[in-house]
Amino acid sequence: MTAPTGDPTTPGADGPIRVLLADDQHLVRTGFRVILEVEDDIAVVGEAADGARAVTMARATQPDVVLMDVEMPGMDGLEATRRITGDGPGGPAVLILTTFDRDDYLFAALRAGASGFLLKNGTPEELVEAIRVLARGDGLLAPEITRRVISTFARPGDPTGAARSGPDAVAALSELTPREREVLVLLASGSSNSEIATTMHLGEATVKTHVSRVLAKLGLRDRVQAVVFAYENGVVRPGG
Numbered sequence: 001m002t003a004p005t006g007d008p009t010t011p012g013a014d015g016p017i018r019v020l021l022a023d024d025q026h027l028v029r030t031g032f033r034v035i036l037e038v039e040d041d042i043a044v045v046g047e048a049a050d051g052a053r054a055v056t057m058a059r060a061t062q063p064d065v066v067l068m069d070v071e072m073p074g075m076d077g078l079e080a081t082r083r084i085t086g087d088g089p090g091g092p093a094v095l096i097l098t099t100f101d102r103d104d105y106l107f108a109a110l111r112a113g114a115s116g117f118l119l120k121n122g123t124p125e126e127l128v129e130a131i132r133v134l135a136r137g138d139g140l141l142a143p144e145i146t147r148r149v150i151s152t153f154a155r156p157g158d159p160t161g162a163a164r165s166g167p168d169a170v171a172a173l174s175e176l177t178p179r180e181r182e183v184l185v186l187l188a189s190g191s192s193n194s195e196i197a198t199t200m201h202l203g204e205a206t207v208k209t210h211v212s213r214v215l216a217k218l219g220l221r222d223r224v225q226a227v228v229f230a231y232e233n234g235v236v237r238p239g240g
Helices: 026-037 051-061 077-085 103-112 124-135 143-153 167-174 178-188 193-200 204-218 223-232
Strands: 017-022 042-048 065-069 093-098 116-119
Touching: 017 026, 017 051, 017 124, 026 042, 026 124, 042 051, 051 065, 051 077, 065 077, 065 124, 077 093, 077 103, 093 103, 093 124, 103 116, 103 223, 116 124, 167 204, 178 193, 178 204, 178 223, 193 204, 204 223
Parallel strands: 017 042, 017 065, 065 093, 093 116
Antiparallel strands: none
């Protein structure tokens, strides 16, 4: 799990974290609601049983975090995620929840703009903490998922991991200072803010500032997207 960026203006800072539940199983949604509503800092603002409804409700209720199932009737969770995150900056973070531990879902979710990925067999404590992490503007990429990202990008000819560099990415990368580029490399390795601070001999507050600037210059939502961006655009390579 990644460390918080420490931005005091992130969602949930001035009130409870607003959460939208999207899952086609009523009992699953009820279970999530029961888990979340006992937390003083979390409020469930709505439920959706399919992707299309999730998109509509996300725009209407303006949640901080959307808990998104993958397989739903009609529009699935991946397409719903693309539409929600495609509405522009300032929108909700999407946490993908699924019973399927599959690489194709993982990478499709990350490319769709999801900020986190959890399996439904996790604990209630892990779910609550994941919501808090996403609400404060960070991304949730567990070490084992980071390893799977790196493993996929290491497979030559794998279209899932093929680097996708373009003029916009090159231009954005050119805006980074040498120190910011070093921070991006460390982010791509899965390093936390404290680990980056130790490696670069900096204070954590300074690292948080560098991370925020890297994300802003590259037009990325969070650290999860930074990892994918770095590998897709050749900033780092597996084993490098």
